[in-house]
Amino acid sequence: MTTGPTHRSPAAPPSPLASAHVEADGVPVAEPELAAALMSGYGHFTAMQVRGGRVKGLGLHLDRLDGATRELFGHPLPGERVRTLLAGALARAGRTDASARVYAYPGGGPGGGARILVTVAAPAPDGPGAPQRLRSVDYLRPAPHLKHLGAFGQSYHGEAARRAGFDEALLTSPAGEVAEGAVTNVAFWEGTRLVWPSAPCLVGITMALLLTRLPSVRRPVTLDGLSGFRAALVTNSRTIAPVAAVDQVRFPVDEELMERVHAAYRAVEGEPVAV
Template structure:
């Protein structure tokens, strides 16, 4: 008598059809993981070395094991080449699957180059859990962001119960006091673009309260897709400081990209 094969420990169907690699799909659907997002131009990424550092640190924290940068480079280079998009928006995701770390890469159309559209924000009382991680499960960010747009704003500004500014829902924010870009220090994610700009601009890192917002001359948001001027936060209006935005954009443009397929990443940018 032939013993039937043991059933798979995980059975997954999508629209009634068994999914290929159910263990992999189950790990992805579990929603516990982290990622990094980047713009690829000509097969190069600004701050690739620190993207790799981010992935490795978060993998060690969440799953107790490293994620070697060379593995990520290989998978990223393969996905970009397969997509046919040397200019693209790419994301690298890491998921825990027992003793393994699953790595997924997505490659999409590149974000437009140049400054983003002016942003009007509204403050909400919410801080991301484990804010230092670019983790999955951004339900609340999407919820507050969508609510802000329905109310006529472009994005939500995340703040503490005490009214301390942290970050925008999907961006960092900086306030210009006429001398320095002031980056709020309430729990937030240190984004790639922020980490590239802050050491290259006159910058200060300190607590920023909502009551202080009228004292600033200008503000801007920054994420992996764009840098955009902020024209208002609730009842506080800011002019678009063209000189400031040109300076910020020029600073970012001057950061060299790192070749994905080479081994030259030195961690000097993020």
């Protein structure tokens, strides 16, 4: 009896730092392979707010991590493992409220799976964010459906926007089609529903939660059509904030809209981190 060839994903080339002697500020690094993974820029992450040991949309975060790990590394990432590592990090940091991130890097995990890093920091302030002024830039993230590392392009444009007096960069195509903010999703209010740009972008967890709880549609949005909207807002894991302007197009802050959006988000029940 004969069988066909077994398909195997091609192995990633070894990092040139994997067996190197690595120092940080003159001190040898205890785990050069970990340093190599961190410096590779190849990986992905998710960011969340923890309140009382619970996370809104935790299941969506776990699905994001698992899907990206399968796509980038060819291995699943069980949600139970992520929750155990996150719960442990929160406990050791002595926090039940926190800004937390879970990073996945290739290799080093159980059975050759992803290596997971967790960061725990002070929580973001609750409540509405300050109005944001956005500067449009001709730039789209590679593989935009992934919350991946190596975000030099969006960081470059975001910092340039801030130096120019704006709060955030708005990423657009060469034809002026709006995609997303450098670190946010953006939506525009037409009076009866939110319009989320349909250009390729990362569907953030906050965006995903609001899409199912507020009248919403995804369709193309262009810079030359922005003046037809009544208001705009941005979302990410840290804030939901009104948009005051995109370039020279100004938007009024619609307090009624923002209260409606925040009420919809507040109504989302957090899921417990602890397994």
